[in-house]
Amino acid sequence: MTDGTDGHKTGEQHAVGHIVPISLLVVTGAGLLVLTAVTVLVASFDFGAANIWIALGIAAVKGSLVVLFFMHLLWDRPFNGVIFVTSLAFVALFISFAMTDTFEYAPDMDTGDAPLVRQKLAELEP
DSSP, rough: OSSSSSOOOOOOOOOOOOOOOOHHHHHHHHHHHHHHHHHHHHTOOOOOOHHHHHHHHHHHHHHHHHIIISSOOGGSOHHHHHHHHHHHHHHHHHHHHHHHHHHHHHHGSSOHHHHHHHHHHHHHHH
């Protein structure tokens, strides 16, 4: 769409939303790398039922860093922050519903014990 006088387009946005210093982006990227290393380190330990919550907590922190700094939510309108926090609350709610169901059926889950599997298969054979 041109204005007809000099061939330039009209309706363009010439303003810059927010400029983030490179140092802040580098520090955020380094923080994400450290949290990735923490994720790998934590995965080598067995915390029992807390494994999933620890992994989700680290993932939430990493996702928040990306959204706040790389996607500029920190400097955006507060309403967008409210929408983001509300969506995180709903994700946590839905995951908690799924975990409640998982804990309900935990006694019936097969642990993957190979000798027990072989024994059960042997009982099924004619």
